[in-house]
Amino acid sequence: MLEITLILVLLLLGLFYVFMTWNFGYWRKRKVPGPKPHCFTGNYPHMYNMKRHSVYDLNDIYSEYEHKFDAVGIYGARSPQLLVISPQVARRVFVSDFRHFHDNEISLMVDEKSDFIMANNPFSQIGDEWKQRRADITPGLTMGRIKTVYPVTQEVCQKMTDWLRKQIRLPPSGGIDAKDMSLRFTSEMVTDCVLGLKAESFSDKPTPIMGYIKDLFAQSWTFIIYFVLVSTLPALRHVFKLRFVPLRIENFFVNLMQTAIDARRQQLAAGKQFERVDFLDYILHLGKKKNLDTRHLTAHTMTFLLDGFETTALYDSCALVLSRDQEAQQKLREELEAHLDDKGIIDFEKLNELPFLDACVQESLRIFPPAFMSNKLCTEPIELPNKTGENFTVERGTTVVVPHYCFMMDEEFFPDPQAFKPERFMQPDAAKMYREQGVFMAFGDGPRVCIGMRFALTQIKGALVELLTKFIIRVNPKTRSDNEYDPTTFIGTCKGGIWLDFELRQ
Template identity: 70%
Template sequence: MWEITLGLALLLVGLFYLLMIWNFDYWRKRGVPGPKPQLLTGNYPHMYNMKKHIICDINNIYCEYKEKYDAVGVYGARRPQLLIINPALARRVFVSDFKHFHDNDVSLLAKEKDDFMFANNPFTLAGEVWKQRRADILPGLAPSRTKAVYPVTRQVCWKLTDWLHKQLRIGAPDGVNAKDMCLNFTSEMVTDCVLGLQAESFTDKPTPIMGYIKQLFEQPWTFLMSFLLISNFPMLRPFVTLRLITVKTERFFVGLLQAAIDARRTQQAANAQFERLDFLDYLIQLGKKKNLDTRHLTAHTMTFLLDGFETTAGVLSHLLLLLGRDEQVQQRLREELVPHLNAEGVIEFDKLNELPFLDACVQESMRIFPPGFISNKVCTESIELPNKTGDNFTVERGTTVIVPHYCFMMDEDHFPNPDKFQPERFMQPDALKVYRERGVFMAFGDGPRICLGMRFAMTQIKAAVVEVITKFEVRVNPKTRKDNVFEPSSFLASLQGGIFLDFKALP
């Protein structure tokens, strides 16, 4: 009996082994070079043990093959993926050949019946539905609306510095947790500028908004396991529920938006002259025009919370870290900002985007700590591509294509001394445009699917930096690590161990 049991066990193990490796010759058959995959992890040895961030595995492949090929074939566990090595080819994916790579890979995982909010996020939507949704949302993010709520932006900045002064009075030997501070800032900013509500993030009694927003980025192990299962076995997608936004969280945000709409209507009823040209105002108009209920309108607002809340806070906190590490750059930035402060101690909206060194500091920070390490696109229409010293090859419909932005931005060939914080890189004439056209810098993406909230996010970041740098000296607390090692479990750039900063009020 035991022989039969052992035999069946060995048979099952053998079948599982064959299942996991059966398509490891996918790229060889198509004439595409690449590293040899390993059982269970494919070409990402740290996929499960989390000893290093997965971008380290991708960068190792990039460095090995960049001199020979434009693209190589890799495997995420057992799933074939195409890794773009040449930044010029990456730009083709985003711009000139966009119709062949129209959708983001995550669109293959999101199902409306399982997660209505996530499936209806513009980042997730595919095909013509994405095109229509982008057309719906884009007017609400026009520069004129960002400018209209700039007075609110300034008020939130003042809340930030008032809170910092309070921390100085209290005293914090371990410094201020910069990431938490910046999350408070972005939650307050988004809630007020977008919905016209108060999150009270910088008070002792914040509203539940902050907690629910954090839940969006703190997923349980069940979600991660489901994600890995579907990634490795795509045939299981119809049978596995993948929900990023829980039912409880969805209900909260639907109720929050309804409360915002009711409050706005009350204000308008009480004062016929009341007008605030923010995103909520646009949403109400859109709802009337297209007969959309509150749930659908809430899905529209999630583009701010899912796509901008965490990423904007990350950019701001890492920029403050880099400025804290370099006193000379910080002082040079302060000298650019101070002459443009008005009587209220702020820089006017129209002037904010005309400060070259401020812009250079933000761009350089995003180069070192990018909002996204990679972009995962999906081939929506087969296309033949060149491969430098190799043969031309065909990318088939449904293939996941990885564009490793971080690898380009940390490549010595494109950015000498890439580990150093040197804003001067972006001070050259048309530097940002040149980098983008070469495909080596796409902090907000590129082409038709470039980040919707890019201008809004840049305004938030710059306004906060002006407020902090003109009122405080920023130094790095000894608790913060001195290198740029990333937190392995984070999808977004996040310094391992956290960012802790010391602030000293300027006279």
């Protein structure tokens, strides 16, 4: 009996092993080279233990093959993926061959039943749905509309300064948590700009908005487990869908949206003209034109909110790199002070013309990109070259991984890549030049470039003006001395957090 049981157990283990590895010949059959995958994890050895960020595993593969091939075949658990090695091919994926790589992989993981908000976000929409939604949203994020809410940026920056002054009267020994500070800033900024409401994030009694926003971006373990499971069993994507926005958070924002709509309509009914033509004004006009209910209006509005909160990570990284480099901090401070008006504000048009400010922000984006990589879907078969290897065909439905981090940390493109060197972006149109080379895609590129990019950049530049003209920023010893990423996050976050010391300037 014991022998039979042992044989059955071994047989089951053998069948499970075959199941987990049978797909490992996918790329070999298509004559695409690549590293040997491992059972359970494929080419992501830290998929389960989360001891190392996955982008470092991709960078190891990139470093091994970058001078040999344009792309290699890898596996997420047992799911085949194409890892782009060549920046030129990456550029083709995003721009010149866009129609072959039109959609993002996350589109397979959400639908309106599982997550109404995320399913209606342009990032996860596909085909004509994406085109229509982007056409609806883009006019709401023009530079003209961003300019109309620029005074809000100044108000929120002043609130941040007042809050910081209170904090540094009795500064904590571990410094000020930059993530908490940036979350307060973006909560107040985006809520006011988009909805015309106050989050009171810098007060002693903030509204529930900040807490819900914090929960929205808190990456739960169920989120991580889902990605692991669908990598192991891709068919699960047809059965179980991802809920990025929890139902209680969705309900909160639907109610918040209704509150904002009612408040605006009451103002108009009372004959009061709202003082600015903001994003809510645009959304209400769009809703009237398309006969949208509150839930659909909320889905449209959440696009502004979700894109706006990319600023949180960017804000952290800018503050960190400048706190480490006092010389660059002082140089930037001098540039800013040369353009301050009598109220201590830099004009909106001038803000976007300051070369060293822009260079510092772009260099921060290079070191701490909002997205380490992009997972695109092949939507039409296409034949690609492979340097010293044979040409191959990417089939429809294939996941194509573009590792932005690898390009931006490559010595060949950015010498001494871990160092903060804003001068890399001081040449005219340097960011555009790097983007056209395919080595700098902090916000993506091509038709699906992040639509909230300009809004996010305006926010962070406004915040830097306020911080650097009012304070001297230093890194607290509690912060790591390297740039190692937190392995449990998808958005660039320094492991252990970012802790800063602020000194009020005289």
